[in-house]
Amino acid sequence: MLQFDKVSMRYPEVGDVLKNISFQLHPGEMSFLTGHSGAGKSSLFKLIAVMERCTRGEIVFAGQNLNKISDRQIPYIRRSMGLIFQDYKLLQDRTVFDNVALPLVIAGYRHGEISRRVRAALDKVGLLGKEKKYPMTLSGGEQQRVGIARAVVNKPPMILADEPTGNLDPELSKEIMHLFEQFQQVGVTVLIASHDISLISKMNYRVLTLDHGQLVAS
């Protein structure tokens, strides 16, 4: 599903933030990505979502070489990924419903279908009943869960979650992780960046560890 081959990435001002990274995720595999603050986890996610391009190496996603796709193709690539961002990235002037519905509206789903799917996704993250509220009037953890609902609403073949439980209490964190496990069980590839080592260690999945941009354990 996803393959990194000797990938390096450089920000002009700070130098290489990812160095010579190689790994492979099989379809339906679930894995964690850890590392200290500033290790390069979010940068790796940006490469996969083509928000940045790598300076060396090759990234292949679903059979497509991400180095070689054109700007016009990027939207269609992104539609097959569910992205959960560290800073949520919600639209502040749209309701929870509209936020979660956005990927479906963009993909051109009909109204009834959108409504059904959004409700199902919100139910999964425990926010049913908050559809009409605006992100500003939600607690930090609730906003984070809206972001999760948006990522899973169009059932993408791959989910990339950047620190999805940073603002959730331990109980809820466990539930969300369980949600990801459910997706994995129906064949979705899941990659989760997280600091919550106690939680990760309790779950028995592969852990990729970054240290100053290098993959030190896999």
Next chain:
Amino acid sequence: MLQFDKVSMRYPEVGDVLKNISFQLHPGEMSFLTGHSGAGKSSLFKLIAVMERCTRGEIVFAGQNLNKISDRQIPYIRRSMGLIFQDYKLLQDRTVFDNVALPLVIAGYRHGEISRRVRAALDKVGLLGKEKKYPMTLSGGEQQRVGIARAVVNKPPMILADEPTGNLDPELSKEIMHLFEQFQQVGVTVLIASHDISLISKMNYRVLTLDHGQLVAS
């Protein structure tokens, strides 16, 4: 330093989010605030920072009744609190230095003094050398630490930290908590909202627990 007396708070659309809260923080005391996602932790902080007003009860901060102060006095109240926000609230188009310097500029410090203090604060959170970068080019954890540096730069008599370690690795979280302890030791009152129960339980401080807007343990 801070006293809540039967405080309730209501959002028109959702009803009471804080119910009949009473507690007291003595000057130089450090305590934690926990509770499930949506319990009302951030709302309680908003009351202290006069971002919202309570519907019933009284809040006294540093001898001033926060219910009775006028809009013109609010800025001066806020200058005596170091606020750390769950969503960082950094200025995206200003450098790290300018972000951290903001409270000092507002309070009218001279240039040399500002520079000295900002450097000291950034050093404490391990970001010395990143002064010239913009928040957008920092990792999530680095941004969170910029927010912490800004809160402590003008040495306020009270620090209010909302989820200050949500995006930090366990190592760094411990260091930041240690930083708060140092402040407490020189007489600063510290209140920290956190989900990180394993970290909280290791440190031996008072824990206030909220459950659906009610204080259930203290």
Next chain:
Amino acid sequence: MRKRPRHQQKQEGRQTRISGGGFIDRLKAYRDLHAHALFSSLGRLISSRFASVMTIVVLAIGISLASGFYILVKNLQQLAGNLESSNQISLFLKDDVSDINAKKFSENLKKNPDVQEVKFISKEQALKEFETYSGFGSAVKALEKNPLPIVVQVIPKNSFDDEAVTQNLFEHFKLVPEVDLAQMDMQWVKRLQSIVEVARRGVQLLSGLLGIGVLFITANTIRLELHNRREEVVIAKLVGATNGFIQRPFLYSGFWLGFFSGVAAWFIVTFTALVLKQPIEKLSGLYDGSFHVVFLDFFETFAMLSISALLGMVGSWIVVHFQLRQLKPE
């Protein structure tokens, strides 16, 4: 070898685009998207009422100035049309031509295909006119005998080449035996040309300035709105929106802004014209009263609204097109 994987990518891209259902369903969904963008952009304008009204007023001022100038030119042209009658030839007949012969002569002139109008002025009429217009009126009354000749004023036909026709006629009249003296009112023609020249240049310059102004204001407003909504644009891009999807609501916003500004401008222009109508016609009454203020007719009103809406869309397209390329998620 390299071409192949690219092709496959494209197909896959298209497949993800097709979200269940057949061609008809996709078409319906597409229509839904457009209708949604059209009305949601209107709703957005209404919900931020204060902001929209300010923008519309600013645009309306620009548009109403531009169409005000258009009306000015239109009225000037009408005026110039009136003044063209000054492009005439006066024939002073010989003293020995009798009144009856003079009348006959002028009747004959009317048959000339180049002549549009002929005005016969008897000696008595000439004296009266002279009294009225010359400023020496009372002095004339002291005259013992009417010294003025019979005058026949000839207005040449309007044609594509006015000056040449007038000149030809003039040369012809010089040789007519009854005519003592033919005189062309050339000074009037020259003055008219100068006035028209000045008006033309001034209006050109100002219209250019205002056209640029309206485009700039629309573009600037949309640019600022885009800047305001860059978060939204970035997020939409991140969840897979194409540039087309993102552009649409901005283009419709531009359309609505332009359209409503056009409507507001119509009111401003009409109001201004109504206020100015009375003194202008009073003034014109002092001359010969043939001048009436003209407004925008139905077709021109329609054109104004269309052009405003179009300018709004073009302005927003320019900005969206150039800025969208720059707005990358990072």
Next chain:
Amino acid sequence: MRKRPRHQQKQEGRQTRISGGGFIDRLKAYRDLHAHALFSSLGRLISSRFASVMTIVVLAIGISLASGFYILVKNLQQLAGNLESSNQISLFLKDDVSDINAKKFSENLKKNPDVQEVKFISKEQALKEFETYSGFGSAVKALEKNPLPIVVQVIPKNSFDDEAVTQNLFEHFKLVPEVDLAQMDMQWVKRLQSIVEVARRGVQLLSGLLGIGVLFITANTIRLELHNRREEVVIAKLVGATNGFIQRPFLYSGFWLGFFSGVAAWFIVTFTALVLKQPIEKLSGLYDGSFHVVFLDFFETFAMLSISALLGMVGSWIVVHFQLRQLKPE
């Protein structure tokens, strides 16, 4: 009982404001804050060059239209000044007054305090003038004897109440024995009044429109900028900024925007006037050549720049003042 704690709060509030150092230090810090806001707002404008240039062009168009109208009025007034000489009285002397007596009479008139200018026109001059201006020139040549009287044209002194003075003089001249007939050129006066009336109304309306326009555009630009920077405003409020601190950079932004727009408008106006100067003066040459296009003088240029800068500040103040109250951290 209630008043007391309030008082204490206020004092404490003030104390937190004083951040170390004495009065002089605070004054210096305050000056620093202002200088910082002034130059940082300039730096911000320069760093967002494209946006600033667009805003400035939009404002400059408004300002240049307004000052263009000002120049128009100024030139119209100059023109009206020329035409005022039409507000004259023509005295037709009796046939039996000899040339020498007539000259003497006109010399005497000059001593009248209400009279500004006296023009003596002999019979021969009158005939010549008549030939040139009446349109019956050639007909006059056919006259055996000059039928025209001596004419003395009197221009009354300019005064606050022109019409009354003219009327008085007119009544006086009627009774003078040498004068056969006194005639006031009233039609010209009426026409002039009508023209001035129309111009005045039009210019008033348009200037009002444009003044509102400039204010609106500035206010709108600042509003959008404020909207763009509401995050910044909210954050500054959260770390203890007073409304004054937050307002300052916006006011200075408004100042710079207005000032630079004024400069740009000066160039636009000067360029336009230079382009129009030639055809207008050519036109004026056809009359009597006494009309010259006037531009903005030094004082007016200064006033224009000051007013633009002021409008910029006022516009931003209005918006900042009203919107800042609404922008609460939540």
